[in-house]
Amino acid sequence: MIILEFKAKGTKSQYSSIDEAIRTVKFIRNSCIRLWLDNKGTGKSDLSKYSKILAREFSFANELNSTARQAASERAWSSIARFYDNCKKKVPGKKGFPKFHKRGRSVEYKKSGWKLSPDKKSITFTDKKGIGKLKLKGTWDLWRFDKKKINRVRIVRRADGYYVQFCVAVDIKEDLNSTGRTIGLDVGLKEFYTDSDGHSEPNPRFYHKGEKRLKFCQRRVSRKKKGSSNRKKAVNRLGRQHLKISRQREEHAKRLARCVVRSNDLVAYEDLRVKNLVKNHCLAKSINDAGWYQFRKWLEHFGTKFSRITVAVNPAYTSQNCSNCGEVVKKSLSTRTHVCECGCELDRDHNAAINIRNRAISTTGHVGTWILDPNASGDLTSTLLDSGLVEQVGSLNEESPRL
Structure with missing residues (x-):
């Protein structure tokens, strides 16, 4: 199983539709957590059924694709199952009790709700959220894989834009000659x-090198009026700087490990x-x-x-x-x-x-x-x-x- 990621290019109205879909996913997940808290013995199937009930009660939830609603309920259950596992294993310290999400960052579709273009350079989301057609910018060879092998498609929001991830069920094992070392x-x-x-x-110390810039961006945020557009821009600049450092650290670890x-x-x-x-x-x-x-x-x-x-x-x-x-x-x-x-x-x-x-x-x-x-x-x-x-x-x- 591999994950291929592309930068999504669209209009402001499309980005707003993506944000609305992400808020809907957050609402369904938090509602499932509330159902589990209020009803003892609630299982995974109960949460999946509850996502259908939410779609009937709320029009904005019904606009989201059914598989995306199921994926949101599965997210809630994964946090519950992790809490149960930690309790059974008697993990020391906090057991990770499920919490309500204040901010959402992604929406996930399964086999339906999306359609790839023939050249696989764009993707169209067909639910009623109005996301529509997004161009895919990236260097991965998505055309090499059969569409049937794509199990899930996820839209992720980050500080520098929106990304589309494809979860592809392929085996990527390679045979190398033994080194004897x-x-x-x-x-x-x-x-x-x-x-x-x-x-x-040598230790690159990416955070230490970028700390001066981070402090500058943080001061800019603290000086802006809360709720203003200028503060949102300053927060976005700070988020981009943190994202840059995390990407540097991840890429460094990946190359050395390989x-x-x-x-x-x-x-x-x-x-x-x-x-x-x-x-x-x-x-x-x-x-x-x-x-x-x-x-x-x-x-x-x-x-x-x-x-x-x-x-x-x-x-x-x-x-x-x-x-x-x-x-x-x-x-x-x-x-x-x-x-x-x-x-x-x-x-x-x-x-x-x-x-x-x-x-x-x-x-x-x-x-x-x-x-x-x-x-x-x-x-x-x-x-x-x-x-x-x-x-x-x-x-x-x-x-x-x-x-």
Whole structure:
């Protein structure tokens, strides 16, 4: 499954119709959440039926395509199901109780409510919201895919305009020649990551570099009168700046992850709980700016795509243990060099990366045994009890087939 995204070009009246459709989706979702709160035992089918009732009661809801209303009720149920799962798993802290959305950003259609042009350079939405025909601006080869493989179409509103996303059911796995190499990665704040070979990738710090511009845009917002058109323009400029930084961070993580996975048969990395790490108010901004979660997400995605093994390793004592003799050498965060009595002297992050790689290999076995198995893939990494490894999360296919 891949997602192809195009910039949507239309008129102001069309954009207003899209905004109205998004508000309708928000209304249906919030109404379904209210039904669940007021009626114990409400299930997914009940929410789907309730979306039909809302269409009969409210004319603006009836104007939206039936599949879009179903998708809105499914959004409500997904938040409820996630809350139930967190309660069953006894996730520490907040369980993610379903909340009402104040702002909506997208509307999703299934198999109906839209029609592609023969050249697939424009799309027409056929419901009664009046969105009409939108031109598609982008470089992805949508014409290569059969229309039957497009499961969903989504219109997304961002600070710099509107986008149309196509969810295409295709397999994008590629077979690469084995390299016979294994690598361990230790992410950090000084360097983005240091691998077990001693190579360090610099941390770009996109938020830190753009913070001066963000502060300027924020001051412009605070000086404008609330409710004025000038304030809306200032808010939009601020949103564009935040969007630029987030895109830079995502693209950086994607390119590095692709390069690392293609160059190695096994990639080991730390199983960091970023949600817990950012509770440290002294380092929260730097940790969020580094984008460790995005990097891990793309590592796992490309591991599945290129049939490589990606392993999440328990980070406990990877910095304290000596990679040569295994002895514990206690050190503070300010100590950047690992020095052991056995004569091993390495950079702190390099020593941790070697420990991460060794811990992964000790559990999965020598990578050569995996290379001999033609049916092996990135999803076959085993997870054993007390092995220091954790189960991999599912990959997200959010990139072009060209990558």
